[in-house]
Amino acid sequence: MSMLPEDRDELMWELARDPLSEAAQQYRQRYPEDVAELESRASMLGKFTAAKPVGPAIIPAPHVLLEKPTPEVRMPRWSLGVAAALLIVSMALGYMAITRPQPQNLAIESGPRSLQATENQAKDTADESGERRIQGTNSGTPEGVDPNVAPGSNNTVPTGPQPLAPVQPADPTMLPITIQDEGTSLRSVIEQIGMAAGLTIEFAPGFTDSPVSVRYVNVPAMTILKTLGQSNGFTPLNQGDRKVLIVPATDPNAPVLQDPNMGTGQGLPDPSGNTNPGLSGPISR
Amino acid sequence: MPTDPRPSEETVTLANQIQLPMDHDTDEHIIARVVAGDRAAFRHLFDRHYGRSLSVAQGIVLHRSEAEDVVQEAMTKAFKNLTKFDRRASFGTWLYRIVVNTAIQATRRTRHDRQAVTLEAVSDRLTDPQGIPQLADPEIERAMRQMEPEDRAILVMFYWEDLSLNEIAGAMECTPNAAKTRLFRARERFRQIFEGGAA
Known part of the structure; x- marks a missing residue:
């Protein structure tokens, strides 16, 4: 590190780029103690500048112009928002479809005449087509059946929570x-x-x-x-x-x-x- | 018979087809044509800045063919981002920034590759162009190789390409004062290495 004042140090580096200039000559006369330092710097910078590689003899073609231009497809920003909203809505619908309570093996006919189920403890009989019919002796309270309906009572009109859509009989x-x-x-x-x-x-x-x-x-x-x-x-x-x-x-x-x-x-x-x-x-x- | 002062349609079409001589156009004019869709006009920008870009790149990567690749890559980046050129600085300064960054990245990539070299590849390295002197003065090249690529970049831009501190600041993405400080430090490091090796 040079011990010279900063401004003098900067000046000497500047003069070292062109040591034959009149300014450099005047500096040498004014600061003879810096002559050796100035010559050293000038020598180093002269070598450094001379080491610059020669320019290209032939300028090649730019590679970017040799490529086929690819049309740039730019999506409008709002389309990203729309896509994100659709994704969220579809995820929400999917979540609702999964978590929505399903009636478990229980079917209420469109007509209030009968109630079909596969409740284990229900008394059932087989009709001509092999269909099993609950006669209203549920001891449990499966979903969709009003627990207040007395077992065996003639009132089979469901008064409790109804399934979202009436289920048609399979036959x-x-x-x-x-x-x-x-x-x-x-x-x-x-x-x-x-x-x-x-x-x-x-x-x-x-x-x-x-x-x-x-x-x-x-x-x-x-x-x-x-x-x-x-x-x-x-x-x-x-x-x-x-x-x-x-x-x-x-x-x-x-x-x-x-x-x-x-x-x-x-x-x-x-x-x-x-x-x-x-x-x-x-x-x- | 009164003449219509408006140019005919044929005249207008002909005028649009006339290409002004690019050699006398400013960088901004050529950029405007490239951005408007005249891809071929970029060739003039390329030719105009290739030599200095190659010099800066070679001073950083210290390898001619690598420097050529760096300049091609930098020019490609410049071409593809020409619409983002904000004209706050000159195109040359903007381009040097891209060249310097690309060259520094290439140097670090090469350094990383060299660290991973196996013993079997050492013999191959002996015939590698890396062993061939890339600069006219081997002492300068040896000193340069021991410096950080950022320091090499600032010395090359200042002493080889005569860029001002303002232009270097633009290329190095720093203030002129910071560029001055970095130049001072880089020069001192170079001198220590150069004189230490020469002694």
């Missing part, structure tokens, strides 16, 4: 429907039942039509068809896939459906005031 032939008509053709009645339950009715050859009067309130479609079949000489055969074949024949060994409500015995009162709710059966033929 469309068990969909309870209401139909009332007088003096209309049997074929038309069967077709109306099919339409109401979303079934495709097919009539086998030999089916004979006849006028009937019917009134059924909240009775499963298949039950109505079977009851009609017993009194009108045909048999409804569930073909699956929502198809029902009407065969103009009856099984003489088939049990007679005395109680068209198929053992549930539950149902809403007939809006017409009939004290015998449910299936009223054909009024007349």
Whole structure:
């Protein structure tokens, strides 16, 4: 480190860049004690400057111009916000779908006629189509069932928390429907039942039509068809896939459906005031 | 018959196609053309600043071909960021900043690579161009190699390229006073190494 004053040191470095200048000569005359230092610095800087590499003989082409220009795709900033918002919303919906309470093995029909469940302690019976029906003897309080409803009581209209959407029965032939008509053709009645339950009715050859009067309130479609079949000489055969074949024949060994409500015995009162709710059966033929 | 003072459509089209001689254009004019989409105009900027950029880069990395790569990389960065050039300093100063930063990064990368070199690669290194003198004076080169790349950069810009302290400050991203202090220290270090080796 030089012990010279800072301004003199700076001046000497500046003069050392051009030691032959008039200013350098004057400095030497004024500060003869610094001559050796000035010569040393000038020598070093002279060598340093002389070491500068020679310039390029040929200037190459810029590589950036040899590349194919790539179109710059710039997304507007607001699109990032929109994407982030959509992501958050989708995550929230997914979280809600996962954490939303699901009704556990419990189905309440669209009609208040019956309540389906697989409750372990429920007494159940099998109807003709193999469906199991709860008769209202729940000892537990599964979700969706009002715990205040007395076991075995006839009131099966759910008063407790309801599932968000009514669940249709798995078998469309068990969909309870209401139909009332007088003096209309049997074929038309069967077709109306099919339409109401979303079934495709097919009539086998030999089916004979006849006028009937019917009134059924909240009775499963298949039950109505079977009851009609017993009194009108045909048999409804569930073909699956929502198809029902009407065969103009009856099984003489088939049990007679005395109680068209198929053992549930539950149902809403007939809006017409009939004290015998449910299936009223054909009024007349 | 009165003549329409407005130039005809053909005249306007012709005028737009006329290329002014780039050699007399300012850097700012050429930059404006490049930014407007005339990529080829960048060639003039490149040619104009290549020599000094190469000198600065070679003074930092102390290797000719590495310096050429550094300048190409720096020019590419400059081209791609030309729209960000704010014109507070000259294009040259802005470009030197990119060259210096790129060269310092390259030096550190090379140093890291050398530390990881295996014994088997030593024989290869003996024939490596690194062994060939890169500067005209081997004593100067030896002293320079013992300095930090930042110190080499400031000495090269001041003594080889005659940049002012203000320009060096712009290139080194510091104040002129800081540049002056850094130049003083770098010069003292160089002198200690140079005279110590020469003694």
